[in-house]
Amino acid sequence: MIEVRGLTKRYGEKVAVSNLSFGIEPGKVTGFLGPNGAGKTTTMRLILGLDYADAGTVTVDGKQYHDLAYPMREVGALLDAKAVHGGRSAYSHLLCLAQTNNLPTSRVGEVLDLVGLSDVARKRSKGFSLGMSQRLGIAATMLGDPQVLMFDEPVNGLDPEGILWIRNLMKALAAEGRTVFVSSHLMSEMEHTADHLIVIGRGKLIADCTMAEFIARSSGAAVRVLAVAAKGGTATVDSDGSLLVRGMAADMVGDIAFEQGIRLHELTLLRASLEEAYMEVTADSVEYHAEARTGAAPIGSGV
Amino acid sequence: MATTTAPGSAPALRLSALPPATGRAGLGGAIRSEFTKLRSVRSTYWTIGALFVVSVGIAAIAGFGIASNLHNNPWNKAGTDAAQASLIAFFELGQLIIAVLGALVITSEYSTGMIRTSLTAMPRRGVVYAAKLIVFGGVALVVSLVTSFISFFVGQAAMSGSGVSASLFHSVTIPRGVNMSPPPGGPNSNLPPVYHFIGTITISPGTVLTAIIGSALFVTAVALIAFGLGAIIRHTAGAITSVIGLMFVVPIIVQVALPDTWRWDIMRFFPDAAGRVLSVTTGQTAEHLWSAWPQFGVTLIYAAVLVGVGGYLFRKRDA
Numbered sequence: 001m002i003e004v005r006g007l008t009k010r011y012g013e014k015v016a017v018s019n020l021s022f023g024i025e026p027g028k029v030t031g032f033l034g035p036n037g038a039g040k041t042t043t044m045r046l047i048l049g050l051d052y053a054d055a056g057t058v059t060v061d062g063k064q065y066h067d068l069a070y071p072m073r074e075v076g077a078l079l080d081a082k083a084v085h086g087g088r089s090a091y092s093h094l095l096c097l098a099q100t101n102n103l104p105t106s107r108v109g110e111v112l113d114l115v116g117l118s119d120v121a122r123k124r125s126k127g128f129s130l131g132m133s134q135r136l137g138i139a140a141t142m143l144g145d146p147q148v149l150m151f152d153e154p155v156n157g158l159d160p161e162g163i164l165w166i167r168n169l170m171k172a173l174a175a176e177g178r179t180v181f182v183s184s185h186l187m188s189e190m191e192h193t194a195d196h197l198i199v200i201g202r203g204k205l206i207a208d209c210t211m212a213e214f215i216a217r218s219s220g221a222a223v224r225v226l227a228v229a230a231k232g233g234t235a236t237v238d239s240d241g242s243l244l245v246r247g248m249a250a251d252m253v254g255d256i257a258f259e260q261g262i263r264l265h266e267l268t269l270l271r272a273s274l275e276e277a278y279m280e281v282t283a284d285s286v287e288y289h290a291e292a293r294t295g296a297a298p299i300g301s302g303v
Numbered sequence: 304m305a306t307t308t309a310p311g312s313a314p315a316l317r318l319s320a321l322p323p324a325t326g327r328a329g330l331g332g333a334i335r336s337e338f339t340k341l342r343s344v345r346s347t348y349w350t351i352g353a354l355f356v357v358s359v360g361i362a363a364i365a366g367f368g369i370a371s372n373l374h375n376n377p378w379n380k381a382g383t384d385a386a387q388a389s390l391i392a393f394f395e396l397g398q399l400i401i402a403v404l405g406a407l408v409i410t411s412e413y414s415t416g417m418i419r420t421s422l423t424a425m426p427r428r429g430v431v432y433a434a435k436l437i438v439f440g441g442v443a444l445v446v447s448l449v450t451s452f453i454s455f456f457v458g459q460a461a462m463s464g465s466g467v468s469a470s471l472f473h474s475v476t477i478p479r480g481v482n483m484s485p486p487p488g489g490p491n492s493n494l495p496p497v498y499h500f501i502g503t504i505t506i507s508p509g510t511v512l513t514a515i516i517g518s519a520l521f522v523t524a525v526a527l528i529a530f531g532l533g534a535i536i537r538h539t540a541g542a543i544t545s546v547i548g549l550m551f552v553v554p555i556i557v558q559v560a561l562p563d564t565w566r567w568d569i570m571r572f573f574p575d576a577a578g579r580v581l582s583v584t585t586g587q588t589a590e591h592l593w594s595a596w597p598q599f600g601v602t603l604i605y606a607a608v609l610v611g612v613g614g615y616l617f618r619k620r621d622a
Contacts, residue, residue: 049426050419051621066426069327077423083416085344092343099336100425101328103321110318140420145321 001026001179002047002148007056009042009203016042018203019056024181026147029174031194031211032183035282039203040183041079044152048077060148072101076141077150081133086126090117090136093125098143111139131162138169148179155189167193187275201282215277244270333425333434341408341438350404354397355450361392362454366461373465378498381481386469386506386514386584389458393451394518394578398525398550401443405529406542408439409613413537418622428618436530436610443526447519455515469511469584476505477585510584517581517595524599525550527606528574534613549605550575567591571598574605 002024009017017039024030034040045051047058049065060068060075068074084093094108112118115135120128125136134154141149151170155163170193174180184190190197197214199207207214245253250269257264341347365388373379412418425431459468467477478500486494528549533542554573557566570576571592577599580592592598 045419045621048423050422068426070324071328071426072424073321073324075423079419079423080416083419085340085411085415085417087344087346088340089343092339096336096339096343097420097424099339100332100421102332106319107321114318140424142318145318 001061002181003057003059003062004043004047005057005059007043007046007058008054009039009046009051010054016203017046017053020200020203020205021056022198022205022208024148024179024198025196026179027174027177028195029170029180029182029193030196030198031190032181032198032200033185033187033190033278033282034183034200034206036185037202038200038282040200041152042203043200044077044079044150044181044183047150048075048079050079070101070144072097072103072144072146074144074146075148075150076144076146078134078137078141078154079150079152081130081137081154084125084133084136087124089122090125090128090139091121093136094140094143097140101144103143107143111142114142115139130157131159134158134162134166138166146178149173149181151180151182153184154182155184155186163189187273187278191274199278199281201284206281211274214281215272215274217277328425328427330430330434333430334438336425337431337434337438341442344411346407346411347404350400350407351446354393354400354446355453357400358393358397358450358454359457361396362389362458363461365389365392366458369467370462370465373462373467377466378481378483378496378500380465380467381478381500382504382585382587383467383477384583384585384587385459385462385465385467386455386511387582388462389455390451390514390518390582393454394521394582397447397450398522398578399547401447401522401526402529402546402550403543405439405443405526406533406539406546408435408530409533409617410537410539410542414539422622429614432534432614432617436527436614439530440523440527444519444523447522447526448516451515451519451522455511469506471508471511471515474505474507476503478502479504504585506584513595514582514584517599518578521578521581521599521602524577524602524606525574528602528609531606531609531611531613534617535609549573572601574602577602 004020004022007017007020008015020039020043032040032043042051046053047060047065058065065071065075088096090112091108094111095105098105098107109118109121112121115138117132117135117139120132125133128136138151138154141151149170151166154166154170158166167189170180170182174195182190182193191211194211196210197207198205199214209217250267254264254267257267366385369383369385369388373383412421421431422428455469455471459470462468467475469475479502481498481500484497486492486496488494525546529542529546532545532549533539536542536545554570554575557569557573561569568591576592577595580595580598583595593601
């Protein structure tokens, strides 16, 4: 459980994160979305105490990060897979981390097995591919068997097999009741992985809701009706002769067709992709860099 | 490279249960971690190896050189500081080599990004910094003491039989000065000059031991100066350049640029002066410097201030 309250961070003149509040619940994968420079990494650094907030608080299980008795037993975080000393072997890297939290040495071998790096445990990590580095970073997060896991752009630069592996890992971790918080700007990937979404733009919260809710709110949602005259809603005729109805639920379209005695051959609910929903919602944040986003009520921010 | 996990398969989260947590992560674990870090990178072995080879190697070469010189020119025995001759490479060059390691202990964390991983594992930064200081300071002290003693013994062995070699086990008496007359038989004579020694200097084992240990303490203090500068600057090349500037360049500039009348009064406030005083066994210290231990105190103050400022910034700045 991560609680972020009124978090603000400036780097010189630039406001990286502005009065950000949200909560991350256990048992699901929470996606953290936003354009490049939106403040995702900064927020994660603030959660971990790597950077100091100018205002606001972050707690993990009710405590500030640096007050956790054994941080690695409570939080596993992977911000940058290349943030290791390349001259150190995978084994030594994990050992020096385990020792800080008094974790048993035997744990190092276990997590190396878990991520499939046992064969290269004694190799220096500067020779690792990005995929292997990601696995090493994930091994480090699992050393303390933490209930909270944070990953910053974990699939960046990975091959399809690596992406699938990380996707399944995050789902498995959430299924065990752990808190999984993962940032990405790859929408198609998030759509496969996340249950809940936190969307930020230019340091501010844009949306905090379930994946389904976020997509449903997109105007891309429509009902596809074949051979029916529309009543209400906005209807357009598609290239294949079908009728596209916006602004009306599928059951309404069906009811109208029935009342009118119109025979329907196909009634299909079209959902917007996460990508479409995201592009619509973050358009302002990306497009108008100089203009503050004022009064934009966060979607579903019930926290 | 091949990994043992089948493509895309859901990883088995079968990790054994951890022992129950008691207390909190503290200095003990941080010290073990920092020691693992130090001994698991090659730069540690390269720098310590270079320190040893340069210090002991030059001590041996200097020893043979002095022995050869005294064999041909025996009047040069007067005032020869054999112990210092064996230690000079260690404290003049060795200080820079171990300074590289001192800087790297901190700066390599920043250049590789490891600092973010380290501080995520152990967010209490004061504990991390203290652990680094204790581990590196301890290693630097042990390595310096070992190198200092071996440089001394190898250097003295190289000059054995020359009549000046110092000892840790008995006092050695050497001539203090010499009176030279031109060789008999005119200016082109092949005969050696006529000389006779004036006075004696007795070098006790205690004096020699002080020079050996004092040199090691001086080199350790310089290593800590580099450590502190590393924490302040967070950049390897910048930190090493600063150490060279502080220990070599600034003192030379002062020596060259300032008038004779007061440059020596300034020199004693620089951290490099102690090395030259601590290693002396013949009692012939530079007139305007303080005696060995007060002069070493100056070096220690530099080390303490830089390590302290480094620690303050390590805690205060964003990682």
